[in-house]
Amino acid sequence: MNGQVFLIVSACIVGADARAADTTIDFDDLLPGYWSGGEYAGQGVTFSTAGSFLIADDSSFDSVPILVAGSVDGSRADAPITARFWRPGGEPGLTDAVRFNVIDFGGVEEWSARIYGVGGELLETVVGTGGAFGDPHLVEFTRPSPDIHAVTFLPSVEYEGIDTLVFGAVVPAPATLGLWAGAIVLGGKRRPRRAR
Numbered sequence: 169m170n171g172q173v174f175l176i177v178s179a180c181i182v183g184a185d186a187r188a189a190d191t192t193i194d195f196d197d198l199l200p201g202y203w204s205g206g207e208y209a210g211q212g213v214t215f216s217t218a219g220s221f222l223i224a225d226d227s228s229f230d231s232v233p234i235l236v237a238g239s240v241d242g243s244r245a246d247a248p249i250t251a252r253f254w255r256p257g258g259e260p261g262l263t264d265a266v267r268f269n270v271i272d273f274g275g276v277e278e279w280s281a282r283i284y285g286v287g288g289e290l291l292e293t294v295v296g297t298g299g300a301f302g303d304p305h306l307v308e309f310t311r312p313s314p315d316i317h318a319v320t321f322l323p324s325v326e327y328e329g330i331d332t333l334v335f336g337a338v339v340p341a342p343a344t345l346g347l348w349a350g351a352i353v354l355g356g357k358r359r360p361r362r363a364r
């Protein structure tokens with residue numbers, strides 16, 4: 169293998185690795201209807217809703233299923249949907265990039281999306297109105313380092329869902345590092361008190 173070929177092959181391998189780190193969930197393997205939210209746990213993500221149900225909805229459009237959530241009374245698809253990221257074994261995980269499409273099957277009203285850290289802290293919010301069927305609105309969060317544990321989509325009362333969720337590699341949350349840092353800080357504060 170000469171040097172030029174080696175460089176090309178190396179570049180291809182690096183490119184493939186970068187793409188392989190992303191996981192895409194398009195919900196297309198779900199049959200339309202109710203689902204638990206745990207169907208993709210093996211891929212590092214679970215879904216839940218503040219409403220009463222999650223549903224894979226094709227809504228008789230040409231689209232393959234999207235994910236929507238019903239409100240508590242079950243009459244509308246307008247409840248928040250939260251995706252959480254996990255490591256194998258069920259430990260909380262963090263990623264540095266999340267994106268998904270908003271698909272709007274109803275009238276134009278304001279929706280929002282939020283990302284949260286592992287302690288539930290709000291990191292960023294995006295507000296929008298786009299996403300008409302046939303013209304998906306891309307919502308994208310990119311962080312300088314992996315600190316996204318959850319993303320919540322808050323639809324309006326006018327029927328939006330999400331599709332094609334893509335997220336970067338999920339790494340362990342540094343809980344152990346946090347505990348050690350706390351112990352060091354506490355230890356450092358205690359010594360002067362004893363000396364007084």
Ligand SMILES: [Ca+2]
Binds near residue numbers: 195196233234331332
């Ligand atoms: Ca889909």
Ligand SMILES: [Ca+2]
Binds near residue numbers: 273277327
């Ligand atoms: Ca709408």
